[in-house]
Amino acid sequence: MRAASRGxxxxxxxxxxxxxxxxxxxxxxxxxxYLALYPFFIxxxxxxxxxxxxxxxxxxxxxxxxxxxxxxLLFMTFLRSPFMQRTAADFSISLSRPRxxxxxxFAGQFGATLGARLVYAVTALLLLPFFGVPAxxxxxxxxxxxxxxxxxxxVEALMAxxxxxxxxxxxxxxYLVLPITKIFLALGGVFGPLADYGEPGxxxxxxxxxxxxxxxxxxxxxxxxxxxxxxxxxxxxxxFWIVVFAIWNRIFFRFAKSRHQSFGG
Amino acid sequence: MNSSEIAIxxxxxxxxxxxxxxxxxxxxxxxxxxxxxxxxxxxNGAGKSTTIKMLCGILSPSEGSARILGFEAGSxxxxxxxxxxxxxxxxxxxxxxxxxxxxxxxxxxxLTGEKKHSRIRELADAFAITPFLNRRVRSLSLGERxxxxxxxxxxxxxxxxxxxxxxxxLDVVAKNSLRELIKHWQKYERTTLMLTSHDLSDVxxxxxxxxxxxxxxxxxxxxxxxxxxxxxxxRRIRVTTSDSTKRLLADVSRFKLSGEENSFTHVYxxxxxxxxxxxxxxxxxxxxxxxxxxLNISEVTLEEVLxxxxxxx
Numbered sequence: 162m163r164a165a166s167r168g169x170x171x172x173x174x175x176x177x178x179x180x181x182x183x184x185x186x187x188x189x190x191x192x193x194x195y196l197a198l199y200p201f202f203i204x205x206x207x208x209x210x211x212x213x214x215x216x217x218x219x220x221x222x223x224x225x226x227x228x229x230x231x232x233x234l235l236f237m238t239f240l241r242s243p244f245m246q247r248t249a250a251d252f253s254i255s256l257s258r259p260r261x262x263x264x265x266x267f268a269g270q271f272g273a274t275l276g277a278r279l280v281y282a283v284t285a286l287l288l289l290p291f292f293g294v295p296a297x298x299x300x301x302x303x304x305x306x307x308x309x310x311x312x313x314x315x316v317e318a319l320m321a322x323x324x325x326x327x328x329x330x331x332x333x334x335x336y337l338v339l340p341i342t343k344i345f346l347a348l349g350g351v352f353g354p355l356a357d358y359g360e361p362g363x364x365x366x367x368x369x370x371x372x373x374x375x376x377x378x379x380x381x382x383x384x385x386x387x388x389x390x391x392x393x394x395x396x397x398x399x400x401f402w403i404v405v406f407a408i409w410n411r412i413f414f415r416f417a418k419s420r421h422q423s424f425g426g
Numbered sequence: 427m428n429s430s431e432i433a434i435x436x437x438x439x440x441x442x443x444x445x446x447x448x449x450x451x452x453x454x455x456x457x458x459x460x461x462x463x464x465x466x467x468x469x470n471g472a473g474k475s476t477t478i479k480m481l482c483g484i485l486s487p488s489e490g491s492a493r494i495l496g497f498e499a500g501s502x503x504x505x506x507x508x509x510x511x512x513x514x515x516x517x518x519x520x521x522x523x524x525x526x527x528x529x530x531x532x533x534x535x536x537l538t539g540e541k542k543h544s545r546i547r548e549l550a551d552a553f554a555i556t557p558f559l560n561r562r563v564r565s566l567s568l569g570e571r572x573x574x575x576x577x578x579x580x581x582x583x584x585x586x587x588x589x590x591x592x593x594x595x596l597d598v599v600a601k602n603s604l605r606e607l608i609k610h611w612q613k614y615e616r617t618t619l620m621l622t623s624h625d626l627s628d629v630x631x632x633x634x635x636x637x638x639x640x641x642x643x644x645x646x647x648x649x650x651x652x653x654x655x656x657x658x659x660x661r662r663i664r665v666t667t668s669d670s671t672k673r674l675l676a677d678v679s680r681f682k683l684s685g686e687e688n689s690f691t692h693v694y695x696x697x698x699x700x701x702x703x704x705x706x707x708x709x710x711x712x713x714x715x716x717x718x719x720x721l722n723i724s725e726v727t728l729e730e731v732l733x734x735x736x737x738x739x
Contacts, residue, residue: 173533180522180530187521187562254517257482259505260534419486420444 177265178272181244185273186280195237199281200288203230207292220383223294227302228379230289234281234306235313235375238274240321242338248325249335252421263322263414270318278310302382309378312399316374319406326413329421344371364389373398431495433586433618434458434481438490441476441642449488450476451642460495460585463612463619465633465650467626467732473642474622478590481620482508494586506535509584509617511576513591518563524574525559528581535582542581549577553607569600573607580611586618593628605631626728638735645735650728657726659699665692665710666720675713680706 186192206229211222220228248266255262282303289299324341327334367376367388377395380388387395435457442449451473458464468474479485481492483500492499495507510517518527525546532542550556553573558566566574572592579587592608593601609632612619623629629636629650636653638646646653660682670689675681683695696706703723711718 173536176533177530180526183526184519184522250515253479253484254510254512254515256484256500257505257508257510258534259502259536 173260174264174268175272178268179276181269181273182276185244185277196280196284199233199237199284202233203285203288204292206233223292223298224383226289226292226294227299227383230285231302231306231379231382232375234278234285235378236342237281238277239317239374240324240338240342241273242335244270244273245321245325245328245338246335248322249328252325252329252417256418263410266322266325267318270321271314274317275310275314278314282306301385305382305385306378309381312396312403313374313378316399316402316406319403319410323406323409323413326410326417329417330413370398370402373402431460432457432493433460433462433495434620435493436477436481436490437492439477439480439487439492440489441473441480441485442488449642451480451487451639453490454639454642454644455490456637456644456647458618458620460618461616462635463633464621465629465636466620466622466639467629467636468639468645470624472640474639475590476642477639478588478620478622482510482588506582507585509579509582509587511572511579511587511589511592513572513589513594516563516571517575517578518571520564521562523560523562524555524566527563527574528559528578531578532581537582545581545583546577549580552611553577567600569596569604572596572600572604576604576608580615580617583615584617586620587612589619589621589623591623592621593623593625601625601628608632626732630728638732640735654726654728654731656697657731659697660726661696661698661703661706662724662726663694663696663706663710664720664722664724665694665714665718666690666722667692667714667717668719669717672714672717675710677709680709 203226207222207226210225210229248269252262255265286299286303290296324334324338327337366372368390373395377387377390380386381395386392390398437455439451439454440449441451454473454477466474466477476485480487481494481499483505486500494504497504497507517531518524519530528546528550529542532538532546537545546559547556550559553576555570555573555577558570558574563571563574576589576592579589589608593604596604605628608619611617612632619632621628621632634649636646636648636650637644638653651658664687667690672692674684674686674692675694676684680696680701681694682697683693685693687693694706694710696703707721710721
């Protein structure tokens with residue numbers, strides 16, 4: 162049974178990833194609400210950017226639309242609290258199952274994030290031409306995004322399971338999810354306009370790790386290159402975070418397994 | 427599975443949670459053979475759920491060990507042979523259909539392809555959940571959901587089923603139906619069942635043996651009838667009379683206790699190992715004569731026996 166079961170592991174985790182994605186979009190009302198808000202956010206944030214940075218010329222107006230669409234897509238699918246709550250709640254029961262909680266959490270988060278991003282990407286592909294962005298630019302940008310999101314998904318899935326394990330050890334850490342996402346939003350996304358500012362500000366902010374996940378991704382999708390960074394350098398930086406989070410995952414999981422108290426009946 | 431095989435074994439199982447003075451479970455040892463149905467009883471905070479969680483690998487014991495069919499509790503081999511039902515925790519996904527959830531549950535336990543589909547069909551028929559397969563879990567009543575939870579736990583043909591309060595919150599009809607289904611299925615597949623429940627009618631309906639723990643220590647381990655101790659010979663005779671002025675029969679040597687439930691109903695307790703029931707009934711018939719309308723004889727329930735034991739906590 163064991164040999165056969167080992168062989169069946171990968172297809173199972175792929176199906177589990179698909180299951181999590183379906184689960185995310187099964188609640189149609191909230192799924193539609195998010196999808197309906199997405200173009201509104203793109204329009205609103207582009208207007209705001211245009212108002213505050215009207216004198217800057219690093220990105221053209223249509224590039225700003227694409228940048229906002231991409232960073233907003235990444236944020237709306239980044240470290241979702243409901244998934245982490247469910248993951249933490251499933252922790253106890255998964256210890257009594259013959260599958261690894263870490264791998265299931267990784268597969269679930271990766272699948273749900275990747276799938277949701279594809280859904281938003283298709284929405285953006287259809288919408289952006291209505292905002293006046295040339296269809297070819299939209300297609301190029303989202304093709305580049307497709308190259309990056311699997312790697313980003315790996316880091317974010319690992320990050321999510323670290324936070325879920327942390328919640329089992331210290332329940333209060335669930336309140337960390339919001340500040341972490343906001344820090345990433347601030348340092349990685351909305352500081353994008355800093356590309357227009359002078360040194361040393363832009364080098365400090367735009368080369369922070371948070372920037373690798375949002376600003377650099379948006380910039381690469383628009384321009385076809387990373388901001389003052391080679392493709393290899395970006396990949397190495399992301400791989401570094403994958404290793405760091407993979408190690409943290411093992412450590413947090415071990416602590417959570419030995420110390421969680423599984424309260425209640 | 428051979429019935430002489432030990433399905434669940436706990437040896438000096440101890441769990442001490444951090445920052446607590448006394449261990450939740452202390453030196454607990456017992457063995458459950460394959461095919462047995464055992465109730466695991468105790469008042470709130472006695473350590474029942476902690477023990478169950480150590481048996482299924484959710485918690486690690488501070489000392490001692492637990493084994494499922496010879497495999498260390500919590501190991502992959504043990505988990506593959508174990509089914510779990512928690513009345514207070516759902517293993518299903520609220521927004522997904524029952525069918526999708528069962529599909530996932532089966533695959534978690536390496537059940538795939540046609541075997542998976544036929545097993546789901548078989549259990550869905552047996553537990554009468556076929557009409558729910560395409561419904562979302564959130565739309566089910568508690569009783570319907572619990573039936574689905576049990577199906578999810580049985581899909582991989584576990585040799586051992588641990589059920590923690592499976593009938594909690596269910597109404598009488600749902601509870602009876604679920605008990606019957608579990609009982610039938612346990613006999614059909616010879617699954618070893620370990621059940622915790624505060625509803626002792628569950629226990630009496632499903633289990634032959636019971637382990638009683640309190641403050642983490644084993645207080646009793648044996649057949650349910652044996653747990654009743656001296657009470658197993660006690661019978662309660664409830665007499666209904668048409669004459670409200672009729673007094674209680676004063677026969678303290680025969681009846682252990684007597685009292686009035688109301689002016690028409692009198693209750694007597696008789697130890698049948700000291701006095702035959704026929705003598706008791708004869709004495710009561712003579713005393714009440716033509717005014718005797720009804721006579722009901724009942725055993726002491728497990729609930730009363732345990733209530734008696736818990737009262738001294």
